[in-house]
Amino acid sequence: MISFDVDMTLLDHATYKIPDSAMEAIEALRKNHFIVLATGRDMDTYYSRQYRDQIQADAIIHSNGTKITVGDQVLYESVLPRELLERVLHFADEHDLAIGMTSGDDDYYIHPEHVTEHDIRRWGESGRQYKDPWKLLDMKVRTLAYIGVPEGAKLLEQEFPELKCPLFAGLEGADVIAKESSKANGLKILCEYFHIPVSETYAFGDSMNDLEILQEAGTGIAMGNAVPKLKEVADYVTDRIDENGIYNACKHFRLI
Secondary structure: OEEEOOEOOOEEOOOOEOOHHHHHHHHHHOOOOOEEEEOOOOOOOOOOHHHHHHHOOOEEEEHHHOEEEEOOEEEEEOOOOHHHHHHHHHHHHHOOOEEEEEEOOEEEEEOHHHHHHHHHHHHOOOOOOEEOHHHHHHOOOOOEEEEOOHHHHHHHHHHOOOEEOOEOOOOOEEEEEEOOOOHHHHHHHHHHHHOOOHHHOEEEEOOHHHHHHHHHOOEEEEOOOOOHHHHHHOOEEOOOHHHOHHHHHHHHOOOO
């Protein structure tokens, strides 16, 4: 079983495309291995479906392990308690923090103006369809996204010890998830489902939400563009995403 993070592991943010060499490696891998996406994204949302459909993984660890699917089957799902969610939203509102999530084609964010500013800086436009963020209290919320500087993520962790906020690779925000949730838990669930020893798995990643899964997998592989701490714990550091990192690592380990 080979698991891949999406952003800046498979998906190059310089082009917003998956490198041809990475797709070539995946097509070769799927002949003898299960392909898993392990991401902070919910791959069923509008801005992720195209990559989900392109990769056609055997299983997906969504939202940092809070939802796990095999095809249309949901193997596992964990949601944030309503009381905790309400406290987080009020705290974000009072401290000018952009926090929310995307569900389907809609975005529910406290202080959406900061999200729009971020989108314009990054992509030159923002086409989000914002809805009332307080409707989140009546929805199943597995994880939240914080958009902003790292200090905001630290503030959230200080205020809410039951949460963790691993930073995005670009340090422009963080996932906001229950402390016990992780991609590593998702990997263990899938290993049990597919009857594969964890020791025989490989995991690729680049940011702090990949830390646990790289440590849990039989072989943890950090991209050359990964954050320094991830490289320290990885079993192997491959080349950068724009230097055929996935393909080269698969060749190195004779997976293809």
